[in-house]
Amino acid sequence: xxxxxxxxxxxxxxxxxxxxxxxxxxxxxxxxxxxxxxxxxxxxxxxxxxxxxxxxxxxxxxxxxxxxxxxxxxxxxxxxxxxxxxxxxxxxxxxxxxxxxxxxxxxxxxxxxxxxxxxxxxxxxxxxxxxxxxxxxxxxxxxxxxxxxxxxxxxxxxxxxxxxxxxxxxxxxxxxxxxxxxxxxxxxxxxxxxxxxxxxxxxxxxx
Amino acid sequence: xxxxxxxxxxxxxxxxxxxxxxxxxxxxxxxxxxxxxxxxxxxxxxxxxxxxxxxxxxxxxxxxxxxxxxxxxxxxxxxxxxxxxxxxxxxxxxxxxxxxxxxxxxxxxxxxxxxxxxxxxxxxxxxxxxxxxxxxxxxxxxxxxxxxxxxxxxxxxxxxxxxxxxxxxxxxxxxxxxxxxxxxxxxxxxxxxxxxxxxxxxxxxxxxxxxxxxxxxxxxxxxxxxxxxxxxxxxxxxxxxxxxxxxxxxxxxxxxxxxxxxxxxxxxxxxxxxxxxxxxxxxxxxxxxxxxxxxxxxxxxxxxxxxxxxxxxxxxx
Numbered sequence: 001x002x003x004x005x006x007x008x009x010x011x012x013x014x015x016x017x018x019x020x021x022x023x024x025x026x027x028x029x030x031x032x033x034x035x036x037x038x039x040x041x042x043x044x045x046x047x048x049x050x051x052x053x054x055x056x057x058x059x060x061x062x063x064x065x066x067x068x069x070x071x072x073x074x075x076x077x078x079x080x081x082x083x084x085x086x087x088x089x090x091x092x093x094x095x096x097x098x099x100x101x102x103x104x105x106x107x108x109x110x111x112x113x114x115x116x117x118x119x120x121x122x123x124x125x126x127x128x129x130x131x132x133x134x135x136x137x138x139x140x141x142x143x144x145x146x147x148x149x150x151x152x153x154x155x156x157x158x159x160x161x162x163x164x165x166x167x168x169x170x171x172x173x174x175x176x177x178x179x180x181x182x183x184x185x186x187x188x189x190x191x192x193x194x195x196x197x198x199x200x201x202x203x204x205x206x207x
Numbered sequence: 208x209x210x211x212x213x214x215x216x217x218x219x220x221x222x223x224x225x226x227x228x229x230x231x232x233x234x235x236x237x238x239x240x241x242x243x244x245x246x247x248x249x250x251x252x253x254x255x256x257x258x259x260x261x262x263x264x265x266x267x268x269x270x271x272x273x274x275x276x277x278x279x280x281x282x283x284x285x286x287x288x289x290x291x292x293x294x295x296x297x298x299x300x301x302x303x304x305x306x307x308x309x310x311x312x313x314x315x316x317x318x319x320x321x322x323x324x325x326x327x328x329x330x331x332x333x334x335x336x337x338x339x340x341x342x343x344x345x346x347x348x349x350x351x352x353x354x355x356x357x358x359x360x361x362x363x364x365x366x367x368x369x370x371x372x373x374x375x376x377x378x379x380x381x382x383x384x385x386x387x388x389x390x391x392x393x394x395x396x397x398x399x400x401x402x403x404x405x406x407x408x409x410x411x412x413x414x415x416x417x418x419x420x421x422x423x424x425x426x427x428x429x430x431x432x433x434x435x436x437x438x439x440x441x442x443x444x445x446x447x448x449x450x451x452x453x454x455x456x457x458x459x460x461x462x463x464x465x466x467x468x469x470x471x472x473x474x475x476x477x478x479x480x481x482x483x484x485x486x487x488x489x490x491x492x493x494x495x496x497x498x499x500x501x502x503x504x505x506x507x508x509x510x511x512x513x514x515x516x517x518x519x520x521x522x523x524x
Contacts, residue, residue, distance in 0.1 A: 022501050025360070026445045030353040070413065073442075077406040085402070103405055103452055104445050109357050175351050176512035183498075183505030190497040 004129040011133025017110040018141035018182070019189045024110040027101050028145055029178035035158050038146030040094045041101055042139025044087060046132065048079045048105050053119040053131030055079075060120050072115045073106065080105045110138060148181050149173055239308060239327040244299040249308055249325045251315075254289040259314035261285070266294060267309035271326075274307070304328075335466045338459075342470030348446050349478040350508070350515040355446040359479060360504055362434070369483035371430040373476025377469060379419050379441055380450060383412045384468025387451035388461050408451040413442050446471055481511060 015021055018028045031037045052075050056063070063071045084102050088095045095102070105111070114134050119127040150156055153173030155166060171177050239249035247268070259265060263280040270276065282295045300306065306327040312319045328334075348354045362372045387408050395401050420438055423431045431438070441447060450471050454464045485507050494503050 022360070023357070025356040026354050029356065073409055073413070074406065077409060081402060081405055084405070100449065100452060104354075104448055106405055106409055107442075107445050107448050171513070174512070174516065175353060176509045176516070178353065179505050179509030179512055183502045183509065186505065187495075187497045187502040190502065194497060 004126065007126060007129040008133040008136065011130065011135070011137035012140060013137070015134075016137045016141055016189075017134055018138065018145075019186050021110070021113075022186075023113060024108040024138065025182070027104070027108065028141060028182060029175070031098050031101050032142055032146040032149055032178060032181075033153070033173045034150045034156075035143055035146040036094055037098050038142035039139065040087070040091065041098050042135070042142045044083050044098075044102050045105060045108065045111070045138050046135030047083050048076065049111050049114065049135040049138075050128060050131040051079045051082075052076050052111060052115060053127045054124060056115045056119040057122060057124045057127035063120070068116070068120065069112075072112055075115075076111055077106050110134060145178070145181050145185065148185075149177055153177060239325040241300065241327065241329065242293055245296050247294045247296075247300070247306065247308060247327050248291060249294070249310070249327075250291045251310075251313060251323075252290060253315050253320070255285075255292070256314045256317065257285060257289065259312075260289070260292050265311050267307075267311065268294065268296075269307055270301075271305040271307055278306075331462065335462055338463055338466045339470035339473075342467055343474040343477065344515070344518040347474045347478060347515050347518075348449070348471050349475060350512040351519075352449070354449050355444050355475055358441070358444050359475075359482065359508075360501065363479050363482040363504075364486055365433075366480065366483045366487060368430075368433045369479040370476070371427075372434055373472075373479050375419055375423065375430075375434065375438065376441060376444075376446075376475055377472030379412070379415050380447060380468040380472035380475075381465055382418075382468075383408075383415045383447055384450050384454065384464045384471075385461060386411050386415070388454060388459070388464040391451070391455050404452070404455065405448075408448055409442070411451075412447045416441050446475060478511070482508065 011017070013020075017023050018025065027041055031041045052072075055075050056072065080103065083105070087102060088099075114131060118130045122130070147157060149172045151162060152169050153171075155168040156162055169177075172181070239247050242248045261283050263283060266280050266283075268278040268280060270278075278296060278298075278300075280294050281297045284293045284295070285291070286293075294308065308325040308327060309322065310325070311322045313321060313323060342348065346352055349356065349359050358372070358376075362368050390407055390411060391401075391404060395404055395407060416439065420431075423434075423438070450468050451464075454467050459467060482504075486504065489503060489507070498506075
C-alpha cells in the first residue's frame with residue numbers, strides 16, 4: 001500500500017507531467033484561462049489516463065510489441081470517445097470551452113508515454129495508482145497555471161471577484177501570458193530543486 | 208539542394224491532388240459577384256428588356272441559410288449591352304456570407320425565357336487566401352492556438368532540422384487534411400459514424416506519416432536521420448488532429464480543407480524557424496541557471512505570441 005501512495009506522490013510533484021516531464025504542454029497553455037476550465041480538462045485526463053492504464057495493464061500480455069503504439073492509440077481513442085460523450089451531459093457550459101481539447105486528449109504525450117513506460121510492464125494495481133498519480137499531477141498543474149492566470153488576468157478565482165478594484169493585467173489571459181506563467185513556474189521548480197538537492201536538474205524532454 | 212528536390216516532389220504530389228479534386232467543383236447554377244458592399248452584379252448572358260430588369264419586384268434576394276428573410280432591392284441599373292444587371296441595396300451586405308438572387312420570368316425581346324437563380328459569394332480564391340493567411344499568421348496554431356507545442360519545443364534547436372520538419376509537416380498536414388475531408392464526408396457522414404471521427408482521423412494521419420517516412424528515407428536520408436523520432440511523433444502532434452476536427456466543425460469543402468491544412472503547416476514552419484533562430488543565439492547567452500532549457504524557451508515563445516497578437520487586426524480580403 002505504501003508503494004502505491006509513493007506512486008501517487010510521484011506523479012504530483014517529483015515527476016509532475018507539466019513542470020518536470022514537460023509533456024502535454026499544449027493544453028497547459030490553452031485551457032488555463034480559468035481554474036474551472038483547467039479542472040474540467042484535468043478530470044477528463046484523469047479518467048482517460050486511469051482507464052487506459054488499466055486496460056493496457058490487463059491486456060499487456062496480448063499486445064504484440066511491434067504493434068503496441070497503434071494499439072495504445074486505439075485504446076486511448078476509445079476512452080476519449082467515451083469521456084467526450086459524457087462531459088457535455090454533465091456540464092455543457094464548460095465543455096463548450098474545452099471541447100476541442102477533450103478530443104485532443106488522444107494525442108496528449110503524457111498518456112501514451114505512461115502506457116509505454118509503466119502500464120505495459122506492471123500489473124493492474126500499480127498501473128492504476130500510477131495513472132491516478134499522473135492524472136492528479138496533471139490536474140494540479142492545470143489548476144495552478146489556471147489560478148495564477150485567472151487571478152492576475154481578470155482578478156477572479158472560480159469566477160468570483162477576489163482582487164476587488166485592482167486593475168487586472170490583461171496580457172495574462174492572452175496566449176502570451178500562458179507561456180510566461182509556465183516558464184516561470186518551471187524555473188521555480190528548478191530553483192526549489194536546486195535549493196533542496198544542491199544541483200540544477202536537467203531540463204525535460206519537451207514533447 | 209536536397210531540400211529543393213524534396214520540395215519539388217512535394218509540389219508534384221500537391222498539384223496532382225488539386226487536379227484530381229477539380230471535377231468536384233463544377234458550378235451548377237449561375238453565379239454573381241459583389242460590387243463594393245452595397246451592390247450585386249448578375250450576368251444574364253442574353254440581352255434583357257429594360258422594363259423587366261428595372262422592376263425590383265422581379266428579384267428575390269436572400270442569404271443562403273435564411274430563405275425567409277428577403278433583402279429589399281433599392282434600385283437596379285443595366286449595362287450598355289443590357290446583359291448584366293447591378294442590384295443596389297440600401298444597407299451594406301455581409302460579403303463573407305453567401306447570397307442567392309432569384310430572377311423570376313426573365314424577359315428578353317418581349318418573350319419570357321424562364322427563371323434563374325444566382326449564387327453570389329466572394330471569389331473562391333479570396334476565401335482560400337483568407338483561410339491560408341488566417342491559419343498562417345492571424346490564428347497561428349503555435350502562438351495563438353497553443354497547439355503542437357511538444358514538437359515545437361523538441362525540434363526548434365537547430366535551423367536545419369526546423370526547416371526540414373516544417374516542410375515535412377506541411378506535406379503531411381495538407382495530404383491528411385484532404386483525405387480526412389474525403390473520409391468524413393463520403394464515409395463517416397454517409398454511414399452515420401461521426402462519433403468515430405477521432406479514431407479515423409488519427410488513423411489517417413498515422414498512414415500519412417508512414418507514407419512520408421518511407422519517401423523521406425529514400426529522398427533525403429540525411430534529413431530523415433536528423434528528424435529521428437520526431438517524424439514518428441508527428442502522429443501525436445495536436446495540430447494534425449486539430450485541423451481535421453476544425454474543418455469538420457466549420458463544414459469546410461475540399462479546397463478549404465486543403466488550404467487550412469497547408470496554412471497550418473506553413474504557419475507551424477514559420478514558428479519553428481523563428482524559434483530556431485532565437486534558440487541558436489540563446490545557446491551563447493548567459494541565461495540564469497534555473498531558466499536554462501525549457502523555461503527560457505517558454506518565455507521567448509511568450510514574446511513571439513505577443514508579437515503575433517499584432518496580426519489579429521489583419522484582414523486584407
